Amino acid sequence: MHPGLASLGALALSLGALGLATDGFAALTTEGARRLAAVRDAPEVPNMRIETMAGTIESLPAMPQATVVEFIYTTCADICQAAGDEMAQLRDRLATGPLADRVRLVSVSFDPARDDPARMADYGRWHEADGAVWTVARPVTRDDLDTILDAYGVTVIPDRIGGFTHNTALHVVTPSGRLAAILDMDDLDGAEAALVRVLQ
Amino acid sequence: MIARVAVGAVLVLVAIVLRRPIEALPLTHVLVQLPMLALAGAVLAPVLPLGRGEWNRGGWACLIVAGTGIAFWMLPRSIDAALSNPLWETGKILSLPLIIGLPLRLGWARAHPLLRGVLKAQALSMLGVLAFLYTHAPVRLCNAYLVEDQQRLGLGFLALALVLAVAWVAPLISPRAAPRASRTPREIMA
Numbered sequence: 001m002h003p004g005l006a007s008l009g010a011l012a013l014s015l016g017a018l019g020l021a022t023d024g025f026a027a028l029t030t031e032g033a034r035r036l037a038a039v040r041d042a043p044e045v046p047n048m049r050i051e052t053m054a055g056t057i058e059s060l061p062a063m064p065q066a067t068v069v070e071f072i073y074t075t076c077a078d079i080c081q082a083a084g085d086e087m088a089q090l091r092d093r094l095a096t097g098p099l100a101d102r103v104r105l106v107s108v109s110f111d112p113a114r115d116d117p118a119r120m121a122d123y124g125r126w127h128e129a130d131g132a133v134w135t136v137a138r139p140v141t142r143d144d145l146d147t148i149l150d151a152y153g154v155t156v157i158p159d160r161i162g163g164f165t166h167n168t169a170l171h172v173v174t175p176s177g178r179l180a181a182i183l184d185m186d187d188l189d190g191a192e193a194a195l196v197r198v199l200q
Numbered sequence: 201m202i203a204r205v206a207v208g209a210v211l212v213l214v215a216i217v218l219r220r221p222i223e224a225l226p227l228t229h230v231l232v233q234l235p236m237l238a239l240a241g242a243v244l245a246p247v248l249p250l251g252r253g254e255w256n257r258g259g260w261a262c263l264i265v266a267g268t269g270i271a272f273w274m275l276p277r278s279i280d281a282a283l284s285n286p287l288w289e290t291g292k293i294l295s296l297p298l299i300i301g302l303p304l305r306l307g308w309a310r311a312h313p314l315l316r317g318v319l320k321a322q323a324l325s326m327l328g329v330l331a332f333l334y335t336h337a338p339v340r341l342c343n344a345y346l347v348e349d350q351q352r353l354g355l356g357f358l359a360l361a362l363v364l365a366v367a368w369v370a371p372l373i374s375p376r377a378a379p380r381a382s383r384t385p386r387e388i389m390a
Contacts, residue, residue, distance in 0.1 A: 001253070001254065002254070003254065003260055007261045010261040010264040010265050010268075017268055018271055018272060022275065022277075028275050030277045030281070031339075031340075031343060032277070155284070157346065159346060160346070165340075165346055167340070167343050
């Protein structure tokens with residue numbers, strides 16, 4: 001075979017393989033890939049039972065409402081506290097306007113061993129989550145936790161100082177239980193736009 | 201022949217057996233384990249009846265395949281996938297020797313010295329860009345690793361770039377390498 005032809009063949013295979021590996025050169029990281037998948041495919045998330053800070057059981061996602069889910073652990077010093085503030089702001093923004101009462105906000109703890117309802121209630125109090133629109137909750141079992149983290153695409157790793165690091169984000173779930181958008185924690189405009197879109 | 205197969209097998213075995221501690225840090229995952237696996241394929245290249253045909257003249261086809269493999273395993277999402285999915289991990293252990301190490305050597309052996317120089321320069325600049333990216337990125341590029349470990353990998357890229365730069369430039373400034381002052385190309389032609 002002529003070397004030029006062999007090279008062209010290799011080049012075509014190369015572009016095809018790299019295109020497949022990056023969703024058409026659109027996502028180089030796992031985080032980018034899961035955000036792209038949410039927008040492109042809106043995968044269904046499993047309907048799970050979670051225990052809230054009030055000790056009650058409710059469903060995640062909160063069908064037939066739209067749900068904004070974020071993942072936290074209450075003993076976290078920095079990012080989860082900032083996430084709580086952002087969630088409070090989002091709650092306030094949704095309170096008036098066409099989206100009022102149509103959205104449930106849930107902060108899910110991925111440290112259910114430490115985060116019992118009392119601790120979650122403390123976190124709720126710090127950030128003025130009263131349970132009406134926004135609640136703090138934890139998976140009921142260890143398996144549920146793994147199922148939820150896997151479905152939403154969240155990876156939790158120990159941070160070597162007794163806490164955790166994870167890919168923090170706002171997850172917007174449609175009223176029919178599909179994960180339709182994943183946004184930066186502080187992208188409240190984006191979250192609101194996504195909610196308008198899924199509630200149309 | 202047997203010695204080379206043994207060396208390749210030992211490299212792959214060590215990479216597999218020690219994968220937990222090696223993969224715990226991105227620095228050792230990317231700069232120790234991946235090169236070990238690629239080396240396992242490279243040591244086999246000279247004794248395999250491959251890459252001698254006309255199709256591999258100039259080494260281009262093999263180098264393109266190897267470059268693709270390198271680009272693929274440079275994607276942070278590939279590294280994440282290898283850590284979370286055993287199928288990807290198996291694919292990594294197989295593809296590093298077969299898609300990178302082996303073709304890299306088969307192509308390199310037949311590459312024009314000019315092409316080798318270009319690829320060396322390209323490798324150095326790429327490592328420099330990676331070093332900057334991994335030490336300065338405000339976000340984590342792998343979900344499986346901490347940001348401080350990501351920065352250490354960036355410093356590792358920088359160190360590797362410096363070592364390779366010295367290794368590749370040193371022969372060029374040795375007394376025997378350069379044409380003598382009295383024999384410049386213009387004089388030779390004249």
